[in-house]
Amino acid sequence: MTQSTFAAARLIGLDWGSTGLRAFLIGAEGHLLDTRDAALGASVLQGAADYTRALQELAGDWMQAHPDLPNLPIIACGMVGSKHGWLEAPYAACPSGVTQLVQGLRSVPGTRVCIVPGLLYEPADAAPDVLRGEETQVVGALQTRPELAEKSCIVLPGTHSKWVDIQHGQVLGFATHMTGELFAVLRQHSVLGRLMADSSSEENLMTFLSGVDAVRKHGDLGLTHQLFAVRTLGLTERMPTSGLHDYLSGLLIGHELRSGMAWRRARGLGDAPLVLVGEPALCRRYAQALQRFGLPSAQALPNTAPAGLWQLALAAGLVTSSVIPSSSIATEPLQ
Amino acid sequence: MTQSTFAAARLIGLDWGSTGLRAFLIGAEGHLLDTRDAALGASVLQGAADYTRALQELAGDWMQAHPDLPNLPIIACGMVGSKHGWLEAPYAACPSGVTQLVQGLRSVPGTRVCIVPGLLYEPADAAPDVLRGEETQVVGALQTRPELAEKSCIVLPGTHSKWVDIQHGQVLGFATHMTGELFAVLRQHSVLGRLMADSSSEENLMTFLSGVDAVRKHGDLGLTHQLFAVRTLGLTERMPTSGLHDYLSGLLIGHELRSGMAWRRARGLGDAPLVLVGEPALCRRYAQALQRFGLPSAQALPNTAPAGLWQLALAAGLVTSSVIPSSSIATEPLQ
Numbered sequence: 001m002t003q004s005t006f007a008a009a010r011l012i013g014l015d016w017g018s019t020g021l022r023a024f025l026i027g028a029e030g031h032l033l034d035t036r037d038a039a040l041g042a043s044v045l046q047g048a049a050d051y052t053r054a055l056q057e058l059a060g061d062w063m064q065a066h067p068d069l070p071n072l073p074i075i076a077c078g079m080v081g082s083k084h085g086w087l088e089a090p091y092a093a094c095p096s097g098v099t100q101l102v103q104g105l106r107s108v109p110g111t112r113v114c115i116v117p118g119l120l121y122e123p124a125d126a127a128p129d130v131l132r133g134e135e136t137q138v139v140g141a142l143q144t145r146p147e148l149a150e151k152s153c154i155v156l157p158g159t160h161s162k163w164v165d166i167q168h169g170q171v172l173g174f175a176t177h178m179t180g181e182l183f184a185v186l187r188q189h190s191v192l193g194r195l196m197a198d199s200s201s202e203e204n205l206m207t208f209l210s211g212v213d214a215v216r217k218h219g220d221l222g223l224t225h226q227l228f229a230v231r232t233l234g235l236t237e238r239m240p241t242s243g244l245h246d247y248l249s250g251l252l253i254g255h256e257l258r259s260g261m262a263w264r265r266a267r268g269l270g271d272a273p274l275v276l277v278g279e280p281a282l283c284r285r286y287a288q289a290l291q292r293f294g295l296p297s298a299q300a301l302p303n304t305a306p307a308g309l310w311q312l313a314l315a316a317g318l319v320t321s322s323v324i325p326s327s328s329i330a331t332e333p334l335q
Numbered sequence: 336m337t338q339s340t341f342a343a344a345r346l347i348g349l350d351w352g353s354t355g356l357r358a359f360l361i362g363a364e365g366h367l368l369d370t371r372d373a374a375l376g377a378s379v380l381q382g383a384a385d386y387t388r389a390l391q392e393l394a395g396d397w398m399q400a401h402p403d404l405p406n407l408p409i410i411a412c413g414m415v416g417s418k419h420g421w422l423e424a425p426y427a428a429c430p431s432g433v434t435q436l437v438q439g440l441r442s443v444p445g446t447r448v449c450i451v452p453g454l455l456y457e458p459a460d461a462a463p464d465v466l467r468g469e470e471t472q473v474v475g476a477l478q479t480r481p482e483l484a485e486k487s488c489i490v491l492p493g494t495h496s497k498w499v500d501i502q503h504g505q506v507l508g509f510a511t512h513m514t515g516e517l518f519a520v521l522r523q524h525s526v527l528g529r530l531m532a533d534s535s536s537e538e539n540l541m542t543f544l545s546g547v548d549a550v551r552k553h554g555d556l557g558l559t560h561q562l563f564a565v566r567t568l569g570l571t572e573r574m575p576t577s578g579l580h581d582y583l584s585g586l587l588i589g590h591e592l593r594s595g596m597a598w599r600r601a602r603g604l605g606d607a608p609l610v611l612v613g614e615p616a617l618c619r620r621y622a623q624a625l626q627r628f629g630l631p632s633a634q635a636l637p638n639t640a641p642a643g644l645w646q647l648a649l650a651a652g653l654v655t656s657s658v659i660p661s662s663s664i665a666t667e668p669l670q
Contacts, residue, residue, distance in 0.1 A: 125552070126553050127564030127568055182559060190516055222512065222595075225594055
């Protein structure tokens with residue numbers, strides 16, 4: 001870390017999820033100076049001391065006050081703000097935008113850390129839904145691509161995929177799909193994993209798409225039924241065992257898309273742009289699957305969390321657009 | 336075991352699944368004389384010696400030739416006939432009835448044991464499906480309720496539920512739903528199990544039905560989405576944690592019924608009787624859920640495996656309807 005990188009730094013941003021902690025050193029105008037990550041997620045930490053130690057371990061040198069420079073403000077999103085995290089930042093209710101998120105920021109006593117709230121969506125007649133961390137990625141996506149703010153559908157694939165309804169710069173609602181977790185759990189713990197080749201992590205696009213197509217053509221047979229084909233196709237040697245995990249992935253993502261596309265239409269977003277946000281390889285898979293559902297050109301944005309963290313810190317006055325923040329703002333973030 | 340029970344015995348029937356072995360001592364006309372079971376399923380056995388020992392352990396005294404009586408023939412169904420079972424009895428192809436099943440019987444060399452084949456269903460344009468053990472329960476159900484043979488839908492709830500299309504005394508096709516396994520795997524290994532009260536095995540019918548109703552009303556949101564409500568309803572304290580497993584069960588069974596009922600209509604069975612076969616408490620739950628789907632009076636049959644095993648043994652000539660089988664038939668079952 002050079003003296004000049006330190007001098008340029010304005011903010012430490014943290015994307016602190018269940019399984020991992022990613023830290024971003026952010027410079028003026030949200031420019032990303034450095035990134036680090038570690039398997040120090042909220043699920044392996046307990047109590048303030050654990051969180052302090054984890055942060056020190058990953059970004060201690062960033063946090064060290066440089067003789068000539070003020071301490072950097074720190075802003076964190078994700079499961080760090082859950083009931084069992086470092087400090088609970090209660091969910092902001094939808095519809096919600098930057099203003100509501102900033103109002104919900106919570107500062108951790110005795111630290112320079114501010115935590116972004118998650119979002120709660122309560123549909124009129126269905127079960128509530130929640131997210132934490134993705135609200136910040138959405139803010140970053142709208143910052144990166146302002147034309148999405150008026151009306152768009154942002155899809156964040158992952159362990160728990162989120163389909164987000166954006167209108168007038170606000171999150172009107174969203175729907176979670178447990179696609180990634182279902183894949184992991186079924187592969188590791190169900191009969192479907194038994195025939196899968198152990199070593200195979202090679203990706204087979206055609207097999208993946210044949211799973212997607214099975215859903216497109218026969219999705220009304222239901223996921224609880226179609227999953228069993230992962231076993232029968234292996235058992236009857238219709239599909240090499242090396243492809244079974246791709247087929248499973250295709251079935252699960254296919255069912256997510258089938259429901260998600262119907263949800264999108266039902267919410268009046270059928271003509272609005274659909275943009276994928278997340279890990280590039282996974283977004284590519286989703287884009288390929290979306291083609292099969294008649295959406296030929298879904299664009300993808302890589303990790304927008306740093307942009308979102310910067311944007312929220314800016315709106316909260318933790319940083320300013322072109323001036324080094326005063327230490328009073330940095331150490332006393334808004335309540 | 337009295338001398339008279341032995342004297343009345345005609346057949347030993349085995350329902351030998353992945354996790355358990357159930358043995359039935361069957362008398363003239365299929366009358367059930369005794370039942371035993373043990374956790375000696377195919378998944379914990381390897382090789383002929385294991386199977387022989389397990390059978391000896393559970394039913395050794397039944398198998399002992401009584402001085403005055405011939406050795407009893409033995410007929411077995413279930414995973415015992417799979418590729419990794421005692422001896423493979425290759426799947427019979429649908430459409431299939433008693434005749435095809437008897438043609439597919441395999442006798443285990445050096446024993447008096449005959450194994451019933453499973454069924455393979457290959458739809459024209461979808462993935463193949465398989466079952467083992469349920470074919471025998473279906474034969475037993477049609478024996479118990481002959482009016483179902485012409486046209487009916489037999490549903491066998493369980494780890495892997497089976498929906499079976501019966502027409503003209505034959506199995507035309509069927510569909511597996513991994514409902515029970517999904518429930519177990521999600522409860523034990525996913526985030527959905529985390530908030531569930533540990534000790535709760537109490538059943539709450541209303542909560543179960545609210546899960547079923549969520550599918551009935553909003554099933555188009557998709558299972559991958561709706562499952563997440565098990566977490567959010569607990570997290571937001573909208574549902575006591577003691578009810579979450581019932582709600583999960585309602586969602587999964589609800590999605591099975593939603594797809595199963597559509598499948599039934601698509602196969603022209605909309606007006607044919609639907610009968611549940613299996614464990615009474617589980618069948619009761621399915622019947623209650625089916626009511627919500629507009630089917631008020633689904634009847635349930637308890638375990639029909641013994642009746643099916645008797646019927647298949649009879650058709651194979653292993654036993655006769657009113658005469659003690661000759662030892663030559665008993666020791667040399669048809670190939």
